[in-house]
Amino acid sequence: MTTAPLLQIEDLHVWFELEDGGELHAVQGVNLSLEPGERLGLVGESGCGKTTTALAIMGLVPSSASVSGRVLLEGVDILAGGEEAIRPHRWADIAIVFQGAMNALNPVQTIGHQIVEVLELHQRAKGGAAKARTGELLEAVGIPAGRAARYPHELSGGMRQRAAIAMALSCNPKVLIADEPTTALDVMVQAQILELLDGLCQDFGLALILVTHDLPVVAQLCNRCAVMYAGEIVERGPLETIYHTPGHPYSRMLFAASPDLAGLDEPVLSIAGAPPRLDRPIDGCPFAPRCDSVFDACAVRPRLEQLAADHDAACHLNSRVPA
Amino acid sequence: MSEATFFAEAPAEGGTSKRGFVLQTLRHQRVALGATVFLAACVLIAILAPWIAPYALHEQVGHVFGHPSWRHPLGLDDGGIDMVTLLIWGMRVSLVVGFAATFVSMVIGGAVGVVAGYFGGHTDNVLMRITDYFLVIPDVPLMIVVAAIWGPSLFHIIIVIGILLWTSTARVIRAQVKSVRERVYVKRVRALGAGHTRIVLRHVLPQVAPLLVASTVLTIAVAIFDETALAFLGLSDPSTVSLGTIMEHGFQRAAISTGKWWAIVWPGVLVTLLILACSLIGGALEDALNPRLRVAHLSARTFRLRPLVGRGKDAV
């Protein structure tokens, strides 16, 4: 494939200032690429840095945080140049949908008004045209256009999420980032939203980054996946490959940690311990204290290495010479 | 691998659940710290009044309305008594009345708030209507009536102020108790079959205590103000010396119009500082206790997460 990727993230680091003066190294050198129309799952548990990565891509981390690295959108580094440089790209090129739509919808405005406001501010449409386009968008996400006059609190959780998706799509972005879009929703509503995202991505040719802790959800919607642990990517590649031949013990153990209807007799095992603190430098592999296959090489921090075409993992087990 | 050696190493959460919340807040907010030091100093001075007042309380040491001088830095009042002495003794009475009235109102308000919030239903309705009733009673006319019927005395002032001030505490405590009551660990203990006494004493009150402290301190401020105002209007016990009565004497003896400002200004300043100190401490505690509603939304213009109200650290 010789076409340049749509989105290329190079060596992204994010540090947060702590109250006592220390620093939390929340994202530690993340490299990702996204092709047009591709669906990438960014998977990990709470505290692994996946949401921070998603926010950093759009320059939405709080001003007290420091970010380094490059985010190349169609070849142009949108992080260089500060707030003014990245602002035109938000909504129009990259849009984000949050969990529960709690952080997207203004509670004191109707949903129709909010979408119209976005359209007018970014010169996509004005007045009557904006209203018409809003109606179209709402229909596209499965909300009857008449509901445009409702306030967010008058809608159910699933409806609010759809409204947030409509707002995100209003300026025809190329990339949609969905941060835990279905986590707080019932399984049937979750299925509806996932089906909606699937259809929208196909119809509008969107690239999708799905940030979630729920592996089966990723399995349903995405074709590629990046697993994060302690601020870095530990495995990356097509989902099928990672499921059948995981290159990192964390990925393997994560799959085995939830019961699955297709394999009810298999034991379900938790991963003992807790993720490491990110306010101190980590010696060796960050997963070593919890890993079931740790050996002496793990005292050195592993790097992401290519296991096969388009499959990378950061684990010494892969380069272990069989005895 | 056992979980034995892995404790969540995240820094301990803050919030009212940590012990020593009150002390922590006071230590960290500089303004509150300064106010606390000042108030503590005043209380100490008031306690030690009999020993550290430079002159005896009713001893005439100079002319009526004597000017401030080296021996009497704050001047003399209408009876030739040293102002510093007066202020020390006066502050003592003002603080005593303030604390005592607050104590009365805290006991009533706390009890009403806890009972209304905890039991809800009819009890709550009845208690809240009683609270509303007390809210609308005007304080000065009530004091005038009490003074007219039973004679003016410090004890009456304490009771009157106490009866008038408990209502806001009751409301605030009631709201907090209602919310604590719905917390999962309280429901759990209720499901276990714990009696009301146990739940209130061991689970509800400790959560409500910091708010009670904040409310108490703020009430002291109001109580001191109320006492001073009532004394200034001549409704207090004329035989006691409080900051209000000092001002009243000065006012009656035309201190202002004759230019003897020190007879009124100093007690006024001291009262103001005391009230200010209490308000700052109480305000700092209340602020720290307020759960910040993190309601925000994506701004259409900038796509940043915009808070609903305010900017920066004050954003809500």
Next chain:
Amino acid sequence: MSAEPTLLEVEDLVVRYPINRGLVGSATRRPQRSVHAVEGVSLSLQRGEMLALVGESGCGKTTTAHAVLRLVDPVSGAIRFDGHNLVPLGPRELRPLRRRIQVVYQDPYESLDPRFRVRTAVEEPLLIHRLGGSRSERAARVREALVRVELSPPELYLDRYPHELSGGQRQRVAIAAALVLEPEVLVADEPVSMLDVSVRAGVLNVLDGLREQGLAILMITHDLSTAARFAQRIAVMYLGRIVEEGPAAAVVEDPQHPYTKALLSVVPRRDPRDRQRPQILKGETPDAVAIPSGCRFHPRCPVAVERCAAEDPELSQPVSTETGHRAACILLASQRVADCDEPHS
């Protein structure tokens, strides 16, 4: 059916929450509307068995659990525990029975008093019920409870505050606090839904182990995969009723009710190649204030017929009486009749 004794039996439970009419509404005699949270639920729980009550939000599963715990008063129905009907009992008579039915809540971050150390939190139930003898005997019981939830050695945990523990550890402490009274029934309300995926299995395995030691567990969950893996029986609820009930394996592999079938088809599987055709229902669960006529599922049912809008089906037994697999769908009864009429091949 196993010969284990039935510990808990719920019969035709009905729970409604009145909607506040306010002063004006009461004065003008506006009709009292209620949220029909639970409308005729019957279930039974045996020793050493886990029954999973499964459904989406608003189906009434949590309300059923609260009714069993007598935290809410049912409008009608019976809750039998050890021969006693719990419904008419007052707080004093309930107290000794309460000891034998314990609860674990969903939120590990809220279910422990943040001011209590682990030691005090686990000991408190003993103090409330005045059990456990002397101080040292109580301390021994506390230690034993911590060991049973695999917080071992207990000395490491006794003096910790909740905020020093992880979510999984806090949940285990909550279970230990429930176990210390040696209950016979444990109601677990979404015990792992707020925990990270990697620690859920630990807590679920602890519950499974306790069940094998004889504890009866009523688990409320929205996660069918967890229910299928850990529960012996599953009851699927929709809008206040049980629509299907039976052995976990049977319900999951051979679902009879259209709602169960749809629900199972949309549960995400972790194998990316396992893309079954999901049956995504339209719309969302209606409000429990305005319940549809006839079968309450019929507006969303993919196979509904005209009769479904008029008839309210009972939980019948379509599959077999031995396993007790039942579903509430009128189509099943006619299916059975049709099957019976056909010559056996």
